[in-house]
Amino acid sequence: MNAAILTAVATFAAAFCTLWAAHSFGDHWIQTHFQAITKGAPGWGGRLACLRHVATLTATKVIALGLVVLMTGLRLPLLATAAALTVDAASHYWADRSAYHADRRGAVTLERLADRLGKGDFYRLGIGTAAPCGTGAYALDQAWHHLWIFLTALAIAAGGAG
Template sequence: MTDTSPAAVFAAVFVALYIGHSLGDHWVQSSCQAASKGQPGWKGRLACARHVLGLTATKGAVLAPVVLALELPLAPVGLVVGLSLDAASHYWADRRTTLARLASRCGTPDHPAAPATAAGKPAAHLGTGAYALDQSWHTLWLGITALTITAI
């Protein structure tokens, strides 16, 4: 028997979205999309839109078998509203200047694009401060999305 309490459903939806996000943001996104999505004008907007479309499809592809296997009581409208909110928030953040402006207004210290060692040489790393801000923003919205999907 599947636990369909709201907390269990929220947890299952969040985990599926988190897995889908990780796959979509790191494996599905093309190098061209990653390099172009923050550029000004239509080139950047279209690259970001293509990235968000692939990302949202990946989240849906990961979420669907979880919903079916666990027989989660979700309304289609909740899925549409939640995934739409998530896609919009992801697009907004991935245009880059928007999230950077918010971080600056919040007083978040500047993070270098390329971390360096004490000797001033490039440091081995998995990401930058900007990457951490980006991913934490997306994780916040994964939580909002899971709550929306579960509550509607």
């Protein structure tokens, strides 16, 4: 295997592991309770809460990637990394706008996608107010984010290939 391939594989692995850990921490520890319960609400209040959540989540990912670069000497392609994190942030915002909110009537994003893919019943599994992290909505939300973490790491690695 040549050095360029090894570098791309190492970059992907480091980016993926870092983004996975940063996502988990940012989505569960950094996100405020207000953001969590408001980000799916209709109107500007919900939009702004979701934007704040996505901004702090993305900042957590940037800090984590920065620590990996600082501690390991790994070189990340700046433009590819910035573009990939921007797409990741947009995908996170899109999915989180359908977060559970008691006053919301019909989600317009992730729930609708789940319905169209035949996963609507799974999405609605469980009681959101009693155990929001044990619901089908939560499982599908996290699976959506994990897919985008994979794609983000792949884009970062591909951006440094060549």
